[in-house]
Amino acid sequence: MFDRRLIGVITLSAALCLSTDCAPAFDDAKYPNWKGQWTRIIVPGVGGQPSFDPTKPWGPGQQAPLTAEYQKVLEDSMADQAKGGLGNYPTARCLPGGMPRMMTFGEHEYVITPETTYILIGGEDHFRRIFTDGREWPTDVEPTYAGYSIGRWIDEDGDGRFEVLEVETRGPFKGPRAYDATGLPLHFDNQSIFKERFHLDKADPNILHDEITVIDHALTRPWTADKRYRRNPNPRPNWPESYCTENNAQIVIGKENYFLSADGFLMPAKKDQPPPDLRYFKQTQR
Amino acid sequence: MPSWIGSITLAAVTVIAAAGAQAFDQSNYPDWSGQWKRPAGVGNQWDTSKPPRRGQQAPLTPEYQAIYEANLKDQAAGGQGTDPTYTCIPDGMPRAMNVIFPMEIIIQPNITYVTIEYLSMLRRIYTDGRNWPKDAEPSFMGYSIGKWIDEDGRGRYNVLEVETRNLKGPRAFDASGIPLHTDNQTVVKERIYLDKSDPNILHDEVTTIDNALTRPWTVTKNYHRVRNPVWVEAICAEGNQHVRIGKENYMLSADGYLMPAKKDQPPPDLRYFKQTGK
Numbered sequence: 001m002f003d004r005r006l007i008g009v010i011t012l013s014a015a016l017c018l019s020t021d022c023a024p025a026f027d028d029a030k031y032p033n034w035k036g037q038w039t040r041i042i043v044p045g046v047g048g049q050p051s052f053d054p055t056k057p058w059g060p061g062q063q064a065p066l067t068a069e070y071q072k073v074l075e076d077s078m079a080d081q082a083k084g085g086l087g088n089y090p091t092a093r094c095l096p097g098g099m100p101r102m103m104t105f106g107e108h109e110y111v112i113t114p115e116t117t118y119i120l121i122g123g124e125d126h127f128r129r130i131f132t133d134g135r136e137w138p139t140d141v142e143p144t145y146a147g148y149s150i151g152r153w154i155d156e157d158g159d160g161r162f163e164v165l166e167v168e169t170r171g172p173f174k175g176p177r178a179y180d181a182t183g184l185p186l187h188f189d190n191q192s193i194f195k196e197r198f199h200l201d202k203a204d205p206n207i208l209h210d211e212i213t214v215i216d217h218a219l220t221r222p223w224t225a226d227k228r229y230r231r232n233p234n235p236r237p238n239w240p241e242s243y244c245t246e247n248n249a250q251i252v253i254g255k256e257n258y259f260l261s262a263d264g265f266l267m268p269a270k271k272d273q274p275p276p277d278l279r280y281f282k283q284t285q286r
Numbered sequence: 287m288p289s290w291i292g293s294i295t296l297a298a299v300t301v302i303a304a305a306g307a308q309a310f311d312q313s314n315y316p317d318w319s320g321q322w323k324r325p326a327g328v329g330n331q332w333d334t335s336k337p338p339r340r341g342q343q344a345p346l347t348p349e350y351q352a353i354y355e356a357n358l359k360d361q362a363a364g365g366q367g368t369d370p371t372y373t374c375i376p377d378g379m380p381r382a383m384n385v386i387f388p389m390e391i392i393i394q395p396n397i398t399y400v401t402i403e404y405l406s407m408l409r410r411i412y413t414d415g416r417n418w419p420k421d422a423e424p425s426f427m428g429y430s431i432g433k434w435i436d437e438d439g440r441g442r443y444n445v446l447e448v449e450t451r452n453l454k455g456p457r458a459f460d461a462s463g464i465p466l467h468t469d470n471q472t473v474v475k476e477r478i479y480l481d482k483s484d485p486n487i488l489h490d491e492v493t494t495i496d497n498a499l500t501r502p503w504t505v506t507k508n509y510h511r512v513r514n515p516v517w518v519e520a521i522c523a524e525g526n527q528h529v530r531i532g533k534e535n536y537m538l539s540a541d542g543y544l545m546p547a548k549k550d551q552p553p554p555d556l557r558y559f560k561q562t563g564k
Contacts, residue, residue, distance in 0.1 A: 254542030264532030267558035
């Protein structure tokens with residue numbers, strides 16, 4: 001009898017929902033409050049441009065556990081850059097940084113829904129979709145810079161609320177990708193796997209951690225860093241647009257990169273760099 | 287008390303409890319989830335109900351009609367005219383709503399996000415009752431404030447009205463280069479809603495108010511829903527064959543050389559190179 005009544009109530013609940021075409025209500029209270037604008041925390045005294053491990057300087061200072069082969073890729077990249085080349089840093093051509101570089105940039109936002117958590121980044125890296133709907137790995141996806149991310153919410157302390165988002169991101173990736181602007185490389189086979197744990201700092205809810213581990217064939221072992229972001233106290237922050245393509249002075253023609261001068265002329269990026277081959281023009285150059 | 291009343295009460299409590307104290311009650315909002323695409327066979331012109339280019343009959347002022355005509359002439363000669371996106375800058379508003387690559391709409395209580403795969407275009411439409419900001423930087427996508435409307439009084443929102451201001455340029459309505467005014471004082475008003483007879487069709491009535499126009503220009507964009515979609519990155523810079531040097535645009539040949547985009551186009555000025563070109 002009890003069972004029958006319960007079944008009736010459940011049926012009626014479902015009917016009420018269906019009659020108003022309501023999707024199941026999203027219980028916001030079950031999920032952590034990651035709202036707002038997050039910006040990477042700069043560790044005082046760490047020089048250079050942002051890189052994977054925020055506690056160490058960029059490039060060789062990261063002490064990435066690179067294989068000997070990929071240590072040389074880094075050295076070659078920096079040597080090329082010293083001469084004015086782009087090295088192993090495709091982002092200079094306004095290509096997306098992809099994973100994990102995209103988690104190093106500026107302001108970003110988390111939007112949590114039951115099925116997907118979105119990380120809105122902006123610029124060339126646009127955003128990430130982390131699927132939390134229990135799906136399996138797809139077998140037919142196209143390669144991307146951001147990869148394919150599946151996440152799982154965890155109630156770690158058993159208080160009935162999720163506080164950790166565990167994410168795994170797999171390829172096929174596009175590449176080449178680098179950890180930072182020195183061209184610190186990921187393997188050209190683009191078979192990286194990333195494992196992340198996102199959670200608020202236990203002592204400060206305005207700090208978010210992304211503990212990220214990279215498994216990549218350019219590394220001798222998995223490489224982990226704790227990326228931290230601080231929440232902007234302004235609940236209505238500005239979201240500045242940032243598009244590399246808007247003012248990019250790098251011009252790549254074939255395998256060579258050149259520069260655009262401030263007065264709008266092509267100029268060499270490297271010392272004694274020859275001009276581009278103009279074989280397809282009828283007229284001689286001025 | 288009849289037992290069915292108890293059951294209804296319990297059912298209602300069950301529904302409310304499921305929502306939780308701080309719950310975002312999705313059932314107040316329309317279901318716009320999934321992937322939205324242009325209908326098959328629809329081109330990328332601004333008003334999809336009319337032919338492209340001059341067939342659009344854009345209500346341009348004489349000054350901007352002349353700019354548009356010069357643009358068409360330049361495009362016919364291989365140039366890009368007043369279509370600025372060949373350098374992979376975003377379409378901006380209102381052109382973004384051409385949805386050349388798929389779109390997703392994420393509804394939250396205080397904000398609706400519109401993400402468009404191409405050119406990393408993201409719109410934030412604030413529905414929290416805020417006023418226009420005084421200090422926001424102009425942007426290609428502009429600043430959007432929206433208002434949810436329960437138009438048929440059924441206790442659910444079904445229309446999102448949006449106004450977008452604070453834009454920057456250069457922008458054009460579509461790839462044919464129909465220009466917006468260079469003063470960037472454009473205001474875009476939209477009404478976004480599901481089709482009454484087919485919930486897998488979304489309409490966006492877009493009205494553009496711009497000083498390049500003699501009157502507000504309204505078109506209705508239609509999008510078709512794909513459930514369980516596959517999302518593909520669309521990276522303009524990845525395969526872009528256009529090269530802009532100064533005010534000229536050139537092309538990259540398949541074998542990696544600079545080549546003219548227009549007939550008899552002179553080569554770029556190489557005054558900063560020591561050596562002469564080959």
